[in-house]
Amino acid sequence: MGLDFILDELKSLKDHALMREYKTIESAQGPYVQINGKSYLSFCSNNYLGLADHPKIKQAAIAAINQYGWGIGASRLVAGNMILHQELEKKIAEFKSTEAALLFPTGYMANVGAVCALVGREDIIIGDKLNHASIIDGCRQSGATFRVYPHNNTSQLESLLQRSSKYRRRMVVTDSVFSMDGDTAPLPEIVEITQKYDAILMVDDAHATGVFGQHGKGMIEHYRLEGKIDIIMGSLSKAIGSIGGFIAGSKHLIDFLKNKARSFIYTTALPPAACAASLAGLTLIQEDTSLIDKLWENVRYLKTQLSEFISNISAESPIIPIIIGSAEDALNLSTRLYENGILIPAIRPPTVPLGTSRLRISLMATHSKEDINRLINTLKPQMAQIAQKVTI
Template sequence: MGIDFILDELDDLQNRSLLREHKIIEGAQGPYVHINGKSYLSFCSNNYLGLANHPKIKQASIDAIHQYGWGAGASRLVSGTMTLHQELEKKIAEFKGTEAALLFPTGYMANLGALCALVSRGDMVIGDKLNHASIIDGCRLSGATFRIYPHKDVSQLESLLQRSSGYRRKLVITDSVFSMDGDTAPIPEIVNIARKYDAMLMVDDAHATGVFGKQGKGLIEHYGLEGKIDVVMGSFSKALGSVGGFIAGSKPLIDFLKNKARPFIYTTALPPAVCAASLAGLALIQEDASLIDSLWRNIASLKTRLLQFMRTISVESPIVPLIAGSAEDAVKVSSKLYENGILIPAIRPPTVPPGTSRLRISLMATHSENDINRLIETLQHVGFLTHERTTLRM
């Protein structure tokens, strides 16, 4: 026995086309990346604005290393909180229109930390079926009764809340932009329903931050709902090209999380230079509207090109899923694209439901029109995009 089960499980994953392996990127992230010395056109990064390799951000982190060194040396509550953590938290709160904010080392930890602090046994947490894995893990780990409503189905959300009166606290949680489908949550309706049933509302704005709203403030700002969401979660790891998660909200919420959120308390603070990079990213998107404009131009351009193959299509964000169906089919298309110099790994279960394995295209502001044309032509060349296709989903 021992650890033999590991080999069996790996074989099983391999046989079902579900084994995951990573490619090694040699050099910086951008529309083109190098793998094994060869250049590939990448359509699979969350680096939507191309900030991961922006000269101003690199310089800001280098300057911070000179001033603060690299490591933070301790957890935040011991002695790891440095000037740049404080400055970044202040800027996040301003940016998201809240009283206060709290940094976490990653967005995953922000979701886990907030959920587990806010609800536990005797409480109810309700989430969209397609919420991100970090939310699902947080809901499960919290110990609260966890209910799921069908994707974006607000009437089902309401009927779950109607049956929630016996619970001590209730919390509703949704992604704003769904990470594997790129569609957006009906946040205004969810706000009304949560309020009607006196439930807390938490929104994960990770993929909308830097993409939606005035100066990239996110989907909550886009809907004019600043100040109406109890718990706003975000990440610097997507459009802002950095790393680190955050929760923004009222001052009491942030004071509470500082005391109760274990993934905040029991881990080393982010290196200060990471905070400097995130601060520079926030400054950039607020100063230079052309970055977000270019991204949306590329989104419109891809949509137009796809409409030449499909009658209807809904493209709401830089994330555009092309559904292949089985894991095996998705892997085959992805490999053919790779042979043709395009990098889009297959997204398969458990990340997406069985039968919906896909190519998740994600656009960047720094893709050119030619890059988008090449993507379409290559999808045609490998036989994935044909004029018989009527929808993004199969």
């Protein structure tokens, strides 16, 4: 009795190839990482521009530690609001073309905090079926009626909005780039529909920030939707190479969240050095878009190479999934790649629906053509061995 159920559940996870375990990285995050003293070519990081280990970002963090120390010791509203938080929020607002922005310790907390602050029992929140777990958790915790529409199905979204006039507030929430499929939401259409029904629109731009748009400002820049999205969420932990999450929007929205978002209010502020690193990351992107160009060059190259032996490769973003099917097959393939010095963990349920376990390849600007060729040369014979027809 007591905690005995844990052993049963762990056994069941192992039996179904669903046990999650992590590898321990002994080096900086880059295209190559060291594990157990051996070098592995990594295709599983959200460090899209390779900034996590960029000299300018490291220098900025070190300088901030020297000036402000490391820890904060308080939440923003108590005594943890430092000058670098303010500077970073100003920079994010400018980057996202909004009036203001608010930092959260992580993107996860930004999503949960914003959703729970904005909707409650009298409201409805409508989201894409493949939205990120942090949005789903926010929707569930908010107490609002929560409905999902089939992935990217805007006519179903519209029909849910049509049938939701009895609610006090109606909010629509979608990822701009879907984290496990790498495809993108039809944002212009979603904007039009939400405006038609006078609903609030929240967009999670975590994987588009630093990647999409001519200046890396995200999907809002890509589609020229400045001023048309009520709530823009983003993460500083992916292409920006740092840590933290944010909400960008009107000044009123930000003032409201400062007062109502529990995951902002009841937690210690980000360390100033993390803010300095994010500021440096955003500045780097603003000053030089060549890393973004290189990232997209890699996406196009990998797509061409993969398409030669896998049908229907969709490469709308640097996240390129190869759907395998069963968790066991995906895990076996990942293990064989690992034995050949390539790191791509298998993504399995509950992160993705049953029967769609996959390898989620993610590319970085710092991958070379030789790195991509090595992936292809290792993957190709392994894929040939998988009897099941592979579809994306």
